[in-house]
């Protein structure tokens with residue numbers, strides 16, 4: 249794949265987990281020596297957390313992807329049936345250059361970097377995930393956003409022959425999501441195309457899925473085939489299914505409980521059966537970066 253990284257080194261030089269571990273040790277060493285910047289993929293993004301990431305195994309075997317079934321193990325078991333090349337993505341609505349772009353074409357234009365993000369599902373489990381991806385803003389700027397645009401709508405593939413969970417009406421297919429334009433343009437918002445420096449596995453949303461780390465996981469729509477710039481708030485699947493339980497904004501907020509469970513704390517996947525729950529952070533710990541976008545909104549309210 250023609251990924252361009254922000255350096256000449258590529259992940260292919262070493263096994264991904266290998267370079268990842270080397271990088272972490274190197275950063276620790278550099279910090280101890282008081283060194284400032286580190287070049288290449290060894291450099292942690294300023295947006296990355298330094299928390300210990302979950303393992304590849306955890307991230308790729310405990311998933312929500314209803315297109316492949318509702319069980320946490322279903323996506324890993326069934327997602328191999330999905331063919332991801334070619335992967336045309338229709339980009340339209342209020343954009344200067346509407347059209348159908350293949351995923352490989354988009355990748356030739358984008359700069360991929362690593363982002364280690366906290367990921368918090370509305371079901372109150374969480375992980376630390378080392379994504380590779382590009383900023384959604386770069387893609388939106390590439391197609392040119394018209395001044396009237398206020399929102400971005402996303403849709404996942406519908407292909408029941410390869411997505412066996414689509415035989416059931418658990419979701420009115422396609423799975424849909426949306427963001428306000430400022431949220432979509434925020435530098436924390438990425439299109440993830442990799443994990444641990446490897447191509448993203450199908451069960452995690454290949455070839456390209458959204459990651460919005462300050463929102464509940466269901467906003468981070470997988471295997472995207474359609475992006476539409478609009479001037480009205482687009483529908484989102486979980487809000488359509490259970491409007492009293494899931495909103496449009498769905499920002500992580502420990503003070504607003506789900507009607508059926510508390511959102512004050514979370515279970516970190518991989519922590520073991522008897523691990524203590526950890527407190528959930530406002531905006532999942534990204535408050536400094538994103539809170540200003542919600543000035544004037546009553547954050548104790550369900551949105």
Ligand SMILES: Nc1nc2c(c(=O)[nH]1)N[C@H]1C(S)=C(S)[C@@H](COP(=O)(O)O)O[C@H]1N2
Pocket residue numbers: 307310311312313314315368369370404423451452453464465466467468469470471
């Ligand atoms: N198309 C699609 N995208 C989806 C989902 C889904 O069922 N279908 N589940 C969402 C939910 S609820 C979560 S928590 C995350 C899970 O991402 P992960 O399996 O990569 O951890 O994907 C989100 N994106």
Ligand SMILES: [Mo]
Pocket residue numbers: 312369370371464465466
């Ligand atoms: Mo979720």
